Amino acid sequence: MNNKGLIINKSYDPLILRTVLRRYWWWAALLVLTFAACAWVYLRYTKPTYESSMVLQLGDQDNAKDVLNIENINSRENDMSGVVELLRSELLFEKALNKLNLSVSLFSRGEILTEEKYLSSSFNIQPYELSDSSIINQEVAVVSKGRNKVELSYMKGGEKQRVEGMLNEHIQNSDFDIVVKAADPDNFHKVSKENDLFFIFNGREQLSNRLIKDLSVAAIDPNAKTISISFRGHNATLCRDIVQAVSESFIEYDEEQKRQSSENIISFIDAQLDSLSSEVRIAKDSLIEYQRRSQLSDPENVGVSINENANKLQDQLFELEEEYNGLLNVKRKLSKSPNRLEVYKLLPELLGRSYEASLAGHLRELHEFLERKEDLLFEVTENNSEIEIINQRITSKLNIIQRSIAAIEERFSRNISALRAKIGVLEGEAFELPEKKMEFNRLKNIQELNEKYFTLLTEKKVLYEISDAGYASTNRVLSKAKINLAPVAPSRNFVYSAFTFFGLFVGFGLILFRYLTFNEINTVEDLEQILPSQASILGGVPLFKQALEYSQLVVADAPKSIMAESMRKIRTNLNYIHPNYQTIAISSSISGEGKTFVALNLGGIIAMSGKRTVLLDLDLRKPKVHLGLDVDNRVGMSSLIVNQATLEECIHKSKVENLDFITAGPIPPNPSELLLSKRFQEIVAELKESYDVVIIDNPPVGLVSDGIKNLTDSDIPIYVFKSHYSKRVFANRVKELFTMQQLKSLNVILNGVKSNRSSGYGYGYGYGYGYGYGYYDNGYTEEPEAKRNKWYQRIFKRK
Template sequence: MEEEFEELKSQNSFDIKALAFRALNYWYLFVITLGIAFVATYFYNKQLERIYSVNSLISIKEEQNPFFSSSMNLTFNWGGASDKVETIKTILKSRVHNENVVRVLESYIHYKKQGEYRLEDIHTNAPFIVSLDENHPQILNTPIKIIFTSDQNYTTSINFADAESFYALNYKLNKTAGVSPKEEVFSGDFSINEEAATDYYKFALTPRRDTEIEVGKEYYVVFTSLNSEISKYRSIGVNLKVQGASMLVLSLSGPNRAILADYLNVTTEILKEKQLEEKNQFATNTLEFIDKMITGVEDSLKKDELKLKKYKQDNKVFNPSLKGEEVFAKLNRFSVEKNNYTLKLQYYKLLEDYLINSTDFISLPAPASSGIEDENIVTNVSKIVALSIRRAKLGETVKNNIFFKEIDQDIDATKRVLLESVKTARSSTNIDISNVNSRTARANAEFRKLPEEEQQLFNIERSYKLSEASYTLLLEKKNEAGIVKAANVSDVKIIDSAKDLGQKSILPNTKKNYSIALFLGLLIPLAFVFLVTILDNNISTPDDIKNLSSIPILGIVSRSRANINLAVFENPKSSVAEAFRGIRSSLQFIYKNLDKSKTKTVMITSSVSGEGKTFCSINVASVLSLTGKKTVLVGLDLRKPKIFGDFEITNEFGTVNYLIGQKTLDEVIQSTKFENLDVITSGPIPPNPSELLISEQLDEFIAELKLRYDYVILDTPPVGLVSDALDLLNHADATIYIIRQDYTKKAMLNIINDKYRKGEVKNISFVLNDYRQKVKYGYGYGYGYGYGYGYGSYGNGYHEDERKTVLSRLKSLFRRKIKN
């Protein structure tokens, strides 16, 4: 049982070495597939659109205003450091931002020319600029051919036969509508700088500066939708230059480096402007608030000035008393002080109403505009404005409520703190106003003791001074706000702008494609060879035989190039003849235990017809006869006689005639022209060959032959087709089982293996016949196996039929490939 398992295991093992040599034999397939793969890849790479990558570098840093100091009471929003970079990254990928960039660049207008494989974008290399009427629908994704007929005139044409449906877009409203062409080809003639208005487009062409128009040259203009352009550029890469640093690398990929560079530069410029605008928002709100207050104070100041002038002229009062001047100065000082407190209360009331009734705090003015210096109020107003601006920006870019929840919580917390601070500040300010009122009341008591004309003059002058002080204060605050706003710089700084530096394309990846071609070029033929090897059920190499059976190999016979079976006689120095000499030598090991004077019987059989059994029988008999021993070749393949033709004898009578009693042994033996070699053909085909081969007459037949000859060679039927040969095994001292390379099936050895394993067959050996193509399996031909010892060693240089030039070998190989 264990022996059967080991044999089954050996039969199922895969021979890697055989696969390698078989693959080597199919070298031409590898050359062809690799050639096709590399040529196909070359043209594939050539026709693919080149994709480039362009980068720019910006920094996100909160720049402190150089004019801001503690002496300037305005406090502005400088932004938060913790989330500034992430906010910028979100903005750069937002639809709103990219739509602004697309509209500024008009990147939905594509200037093209015909390339080798496709229309190629030429961007600013076009000699003209298209000015669209954005209120008019423009046909989308359809090339408009433009040919200049002169320096001032051009024709346009659209081929509608290339597609089934067409759409036009109103860029102003970003609305699309279907278009139904009335003709397959539309054309029109127009002049430069004049509007070309049709049902499909409406634009004007203007010459581009520093370019020349080539008459007769074809150009194309293609309009794409806003949505597609925005979607394309929203894929902009935004990555940190170094982890933890506030520098961002912006990158874009596309077929035109100049377009990519322009887009990156414009997107950073717009981002820079928007960030500065956001940073200036607080100062802008403050200036607007101050301007409104100045308008009212300015009117009061003018009225008081006219009233004071008129009173002095009418009453001739120009020099008030010293006492009156003193009281007036005191009252004036108290009025200015109370006015400042009142201005603060107005801001507190405005801020409180804003916090209670509004949800958007972007427009809050700076507390400093009303003279408020309370640190809690100043800081928290600045913070709530910053949070509101951030929330508004996020509303343009993201739709996830999670982002708003955190900001809204911060706003609510800041608002509560502010309301408490305002409540406290209002109480404190009311106390200050009460103190001022008390001092003012005492001063008024002194004031009423003055003459009536002087009192009226001081009242008018006090009102004027109060308006003048308020006006001066507001101008001062406005001037401070203007200085700080003018000195603000954006937190976005461009370090490296994007440029078209002739960067190499990132796609197609030619190296990768050629690697894939190499892989496929090797894989396909290798898979073919592997499949052939897996499906190949033929015996191909000596190792196959060793794996399939424990029966030893007696020898290997290469393919004979002779036209007849008499290889030993016709080509005695050939590798085939040497192989049979090796078999003859190996047979001596089988006969070593036999009486040297006794006749030796050799039975030659095979699995099926066509394996070279007769060829080997003839040549084994030939080499044995050359030793001077009397040899007879007996044809026992009664169903398919063959051995007579090569010896130029007839098959009219033979073994069959002897077995049925028609002829005597002397009558069936036929001499050949070769010394010591006789032949007995099988004779006419009988109706009962099996019965004849197991008859007593056959025993007598072989016994008589042994009395006359030294060697009896039995050419028997194939054991895989009929059972005749198995019945003849008892008559043989040695049995040679012929296996033909790439012809004998592996399963055909099962019968003889079973007989050998049971001990029913002894002294049996294999001969591998028709062995060829050294490269295919890794074995040379012309080598013999010694019985039980392995390879013999006959060199190629001793064989006549192998003395060929390299050219003749290549020609022979080529002919065999064509034939196969």
Template structure:
């Protein structure tokens, strides 16, 4: 069972080597398909629109204002937790930002000219600039043709498709409307620098500096929708230059490098301006608030100044008493002292809120800005700011939370201590405020003892001084805010702006397309060769025979170039003649167990007609006769007699005449011109060939021949067509089964294989006939088959030169059917 399985596996296995050599034989198909594939790919690449990639590089870093100091107002350095890089990446892809860029560049206006395959965008190479009325519904997604007749005059025209609905867009409102043209064409003559107003568009053309108008050349103005442009540019690529760094690579792809570069530079510029505006927003709001406050304080200050002046003049009071001056000085001192404590309480409250609600403490206000000199608070604020800065720097290079664990624990511990410090300091400050209020109450009691006129004077003067101090403070803070705003710089910095440097296209990927062409150019003919190989049911190589049968191969006979079947006699030095000598030697090996003096018989058969039985029979008989042995060739293919023609004898009398009793043996044996070789032809075609071959007369015929000859060669009918040859097997010592290259079918071997497995035939061998050393099969001579003999081509010094002219080969092709 296992042997049968191995045999079946061997027969069904696919011969990769044979496929490879067969593919080489069809080399011209590969050349043709590759040529077509490359030509098609060339024109395909040619007509595809070129797509380019432009990049720019920016850095994102929160720049500290160089004019900030601890004495400035707390809010100017107020900070908080932020992720600047991620925020910028989101902004760059947002609709609002890209709409601003599109509107700024008017990216929805396209300037085009005729290209070889399509309209090509020429951008700033256009000799004119379109100035749109953005409140007018402009025709979009339809080219408007512009042709100049001279430097100033031009014709604008539009070709409309029949039954097509067209749309116009109001860019101001981003509103789309529809209309149907009344005529398939529109055309009008207009003048440069004058507004063109039509039912479909409204704009004016102005000359572009440093460009020349080409008279008669068509230019095209092409409007697209605002939404389409925004969607197109929202695909902007934004990626980190280096992981963990605050540098971003901005990239865009499109058919025009100059447009891409302009867009990237504009998007960066608008981003910078927006970031600076946001950074200055608090300072701007503060300046506006201070201006409003100054306006009110100025009025109060003027009124208090006028009131103080009028009171002194009316009451003739210019020099208050020493007692009054002393009390007034105390009250002013207590007020200043109380204000200082209130400022500290305000700082404590702000610090507590900041520590409770924020996570980034880099911008904590300095305690000294509020007059706080508590060493615990000052040291801990300094420590938590330092830790926050250290953490921020670490965050620029690493993203793993495990690296922040220790530093976050230190920040949290410092924050808890600082909150306790604030609680303690707030209690102490409230006690100080109570003491100041107590002293202020006593001074007010003394103040009320002063004369009425003097009290009123001190109250008016006190109000004036407070207004003056507030006015001075507001001017100081306004000056500080102005300095901070003027010194602020954007957190966005351009490192490498986008430029059109003639970068090569990224699409079409010509290398990839040619690789696909190469793949298809090889795959299609290879697939064809594979199908041919799979569907090929012919026996093409000796290896096929080995896979299909366990019957050994006796020899391999190459294609004969002689005019007749008498190759051994006519071309004794040819490889064909040498092959038959090898077959003769192998047959001798098969006969080694027979009596040396006994007549040796060999039968030549095949599956069907045309596989070379007669050719092999004649030449096997020929090689035996050349050894000086009495040899006879018998034609037992009673249905299709053949062997007589090559020897120049007739077929009038033969085996049939003997078997039916018309002739004696001597009368049917015909001599040839070659020594030791006689022939018995088949004779007239009988109506009952099968019955004749199983008759008693055939046994007598073979017996009589064995008495006269040393070798008997039987040319028999095809085994696959009739059963005659099977009946003759019992009369022979060896059987040669012919298989012809590119002719014999694989299924034809099933009958003889079955007989061989059952033991019904013995001493049977294959002869592989008409073998050509073709590249498509990948096999040459040199196989060691059968009984140990190898058959191959020999050097030109041994064999005759078998190269023939093309004409000779054509002649031979017409006679191929004989073997």
């Protein structure tokens, strides 16, 4: 019988569903726990990813626009996309990395994870020189050899290089010159023993390419001109510092670009003014040369005093302009955040100037402040409070100097303007002389035309300088970058939820699969659904909860138990089926379904009713009756059939009055021929004359066909199924018995039915069935209950 076909339950059956849930609910629970443990392992050994972000707002303040009604060329109205692309660019990102101390990266490698120890390492590397660029991006292992000794090792040219040195001292070889610093040598030694420490010389381009992919820049609100800058990485402090450095680099770069743009425009205007100044000077010289060559009386004679006065005024104007240009040069150099050397070089330029006394002292003090700052930077960082105080003093002194320059510049401008006005008056008077006025006027017109263009450009320059002075970039940080110690990935809640959901999904998927492929018979209702209508159900036999190695006659020991009552009910039902029955043949589909147990105890109950009953063990391949009734099996049915023993020699008495039995006897080589022989029929006939009821324990007809004839010849054929053991496909064998073997009737008993009543009785034993002949290998043979109860079955024991 082929019992290995896959059964698919296509309709909803609440009985099957309840059984499957009751039996396999722990699958889902176990899978949830398993996947939760996997989630814990995943979170434990996955490096967390942190994120730091900030919000930057772009802004322009153009005060000159309201006054002069002109817009500054640096004004940024609709350039959000350009700014976003600039923030994403490698150009700006490399500028940001230059602000950070990332020339060397420090790492600590544990058994599984490797962690970058940015600003949190037990040691630090201060590089002074890197002679061989081939070791860039190569691991350099750092091992503590004692309190103050350290060993460095790295691969170069396929060979391992080693160099030893002392902590906090220069370690040099042909490849590099560095200092390994450790504030706490004991802690460094301890950490070196626990983890593998190493560092990497970073190449700027490689470092930028590695980190820039984790930078994210996005416009938040184009109307408000707000931009979000965020960075993700495995070190929260590094994420904060990179975001902060990117924003600072952008603000500085933006201001520098605008300043350079303004300088280029002013430089262009200055170049044009220089050219026109030459033209004006040539025109003036031509006019004077004409007057001299023409011997104009008025300019030479009458206008002598005018010319003298004009020359004196011109000399004064030249001196003022020369000092004014020097002042502008000082102002230009101070506007670029000068260093100490640049300030020092300005002092000689003030010698002999009228404003030397006003500015020299302030510049010397500024030089001292800058010199003091440079000295301090060798000892402390930029964020030190003393550096901040020095910066405040430098800023204050620069403001004082700039205000002084502005005041001097204003005074020079007024004096120059006054001198030019006087010169103009004198020249006007001289040029009004009547002699040769036509030529004089022509030359004068040329001069005035050049001066007009010169004045126009000067006005434009002044307007642009005013516009540029009134324009200021107001880029500001609305939300500062912070160290966020809560990782954004992996999300603990998401991972646990996803793994738990997947565990539930797989668990309930398996339960659904068990429901769809459920192939067990558990209740009498299951039998009613799958058996043909010709089959009658006699009843159920409760599960005997004590583990039995072999079938036993339990009703004799507990005649008032549920087991005995169930057998009495079956005995009563037999009377309805065949009031005068004399032969009962019992079989099943496979081994372990309890046909021998039913035969023994049904025979005991019938015998208790006063009927002389004999039980025949015809399971000649693997007999069990003699084991359950504790007798030897030297002679039995096989001996009787072959006439090697008599009935008197084979019949045994049981402990139940009126119940006798005959064991199977020695196992024959041809059991099928013996059961189909005429001698067997004669033996049954003889027994029927001596006993009221003959019960035949047949071999399982689902495996062999030996007992089918006994089923057809008996008064009451009984077919045994076992709850939670027999498969639904076994019902096909019952159908075959009706269709192919011409059975007129068949009576079914469901063995091992679980009861909620705490009687202690039922039927729970089982045994394997097979002889090594090959034809009992059906795919459903099970081991005894005592052997099958593994530790996990005891934990998840079904109730």
